[in-house]
Amino acid sequence: MHKVHVKKDDKVRVTSGKSRGAEGRVLKVLPGSGRAIVEGVNMMKKHTRPNPQRQIQGGILDKEAPLRLDNLMVICPECNQPTRVGRKRLEDGTGVRFCKKCNATLS
Numbered sequence: 001m002h003k004v005h006v007k008k009d010d011k012v013r014v015t016s017g018k019s020r021g022a023e024g025r026v027l028k029v030l031p032g033s034g035r036a037i038v039e040g041v042n043m044m045k046k047h048t049r050p051n052p053q054r055q056i057q058g059g060i061l062d063k064e065a066p067l068r069l070d071n072l073m074v075i076c077p078e079c080n081q082p083t084r085v086g087r088k089r090l091e092d093g094t095g096v097r098f099c100k101k102c103n104a105t106l107s
């Protein structure tokens with residue numbers, strides 16, 4: 001499993017695919033499948049069947065489909081641009097991510 005550059009609550013931009021150019025907040029990272037769910041991006045209609053026994057109403061639900069991490073760029077909160085994320089180690093040994101454009105440390 002490779003290191004994931006995207007974290008929950010990051011703001012990201014989609015760089016390819018049909019949602020190209022869309023921006024949103026990361027709701028969930030799925031490192032196992034190399035994907036992430038981004039709020040309001042790549043919406044899919046999900047059909048649910050009514051199941052009275054489980055009190056589920058049938059209908060169509062809008063739900064975010066996961067996007068490939070390769071197609072996501074983190075938007076730096078400091079310089080407000082889609083950027084590549086670097087990693088560095090602080091003196092106390094903790095690893096942090098940083099913006100390769102403005103060098104700001106990302107949480």
Ligand SMILES: [Zn+2]
Pocket residue numbers: 076077078079080081083099100101102103104
């Ligand atoms: Zn920056």
